[in-house]
Amino acid sequence: MDNRNVKVAVVQSAPVLFDKQSSLQQIEKWTKEAAEQGAGLVVFPEVFVSGYPRGLHFGTRVGSRSEAGRIDWSRYWESAIEIPGKDTEHIGRIAKEAGVYLxxxxxxxxxxxxxxxxxxxxIGPDGQVSGKHRKLVPTGAERLLWGQGDGSTLAVIDTPFGRIGGLICWENYMPLARAAMYAKGIDIFITPTADARDTWQSTIRHIACEGRCFVVSSNQYVTKSFYPPDLACYSDIADDDDVLCAGGSAIVGPLGSYVAEPLYGREGLIIAELDMSEIIRSRFDFDVVGHYSRPDVFQLIVNEHRRDNVILDN
Known part of the structure; x- marks a missing residue:
């Protein structure tokens, strides 16, 4: 019998946009609170460092970019982090002190x-970076901000309680990307997102049923108060509703039922203990990469090599 239970904490919050120090302070605060409640795994939302710039146009129209947009994008760039780097070392110290996987x-x-x-x-409880994943296809206007990841970062991390990994927001709608993650033996499928719609709940419940794994989904709760008023393009959101993202963070079990119901309308911490033995029981009648696969009919080839534009032959 598999008794590798783990208590998982899902953070639904947001930092001040474009403010790395705010992000790091929020990580420390929520991680400490989660650890005090016994969590061994703490999950934060999509681009928590340093925020999801929902509603901003960055001065972009087809065929032109504005100087104000360039200024805001430069500010966004300054608030980004290197992996590994001094900021991940800082986060590593938070993880090590709390004794958790972040x-x-x-x-x-x-x-x-x-x-x-x-x-x-x-980041593991030893404070070290265990792996990273870059979003394969930024969605819609996100392509103005972010480049494409490649197959070299389809990370799945071994832990004492099971294998963890994930995909970001709408790349979870890519069937072949999900299949690649299932093939790595994933037990806890992590889905940081910026999608607060009802359809996202259908998505994470489907992934849980399909992969016979736990799904941990974390979203930001964001109001306009999290946006610096001195942004060059602040007028982009001036007429929007005060609540820009309502949340919807949740945890789903391997048969598609909620372990923790979606949280909407506020910041908060969702905590649940996962019984990892449920995964084995759930795969009795459906194992997507085992007895329910048909490699004689369908095969997937995954290129996990790093994609470099320039190769220096020394």
Whole structure:
């Protein structure tokens, strides 16, 4: 019998947009609170560091970009982090002090280019980066902000309680991406998102049923008060409703039922203990990469090599 239970905490909150220090302070605050309640795994929303810029146009129209938009994008770039880097070392100290696994959505940059990525970073209770994942396809206007990830970051992390990994928001609608994650033996499927609609709840329940795994979904609760009023393009959201994202964070069990119901309309912490033995029991009649697969009919080839534009042959 599998008794590797774990208590999971899902954070539904948001930092001040474009403010890295606000993000790090929020990570420390929520992680401490989750650890005090016995959590061993703490999950934060999509691009929690340093915020999802919902509603901002960045001065972009087809065929033109504005100087104000460039200024705001530069501010967004400055609030991004490197993986690994001094900011992940800071987060690592938070994880180590709390004795938890941290899974955090971040805006990632690297020294060799100015392109940003929508990423998940995994940090273990030893304080070290265990892995990362870059969003494969930014959705819609997100492509103005973030580049595409590649197959080298389809990370699944071994832990004492099972294998954890995930996909970000709408890349969970990519059947082949999900299949690649299932093939890695994922037990806890983490889905940081910015989608607060009812259809997202259908998505995470479907993934749980399909993968026979736990699904942990974390979204931000965001109001206009989280936006710096001195943004060059603040007028983009001036006439929007005060609540920009209502949340909907939830935890779903491997047969598609809620372990923790969706939280809407406020910041908060969702905590639930996961009985990992449920995964084995749930796969008795459906194992998507086992007896319910047909490799004689269907096969998937996954390219997990890093995609480099320039290869220096030394």
């Amino acid at each position: 899974v955090i959505g971040v805006v990632e940059k690297e020294r060799s280019s100015t392109t940003l990525y929508n990423s998940i970073v995994y």
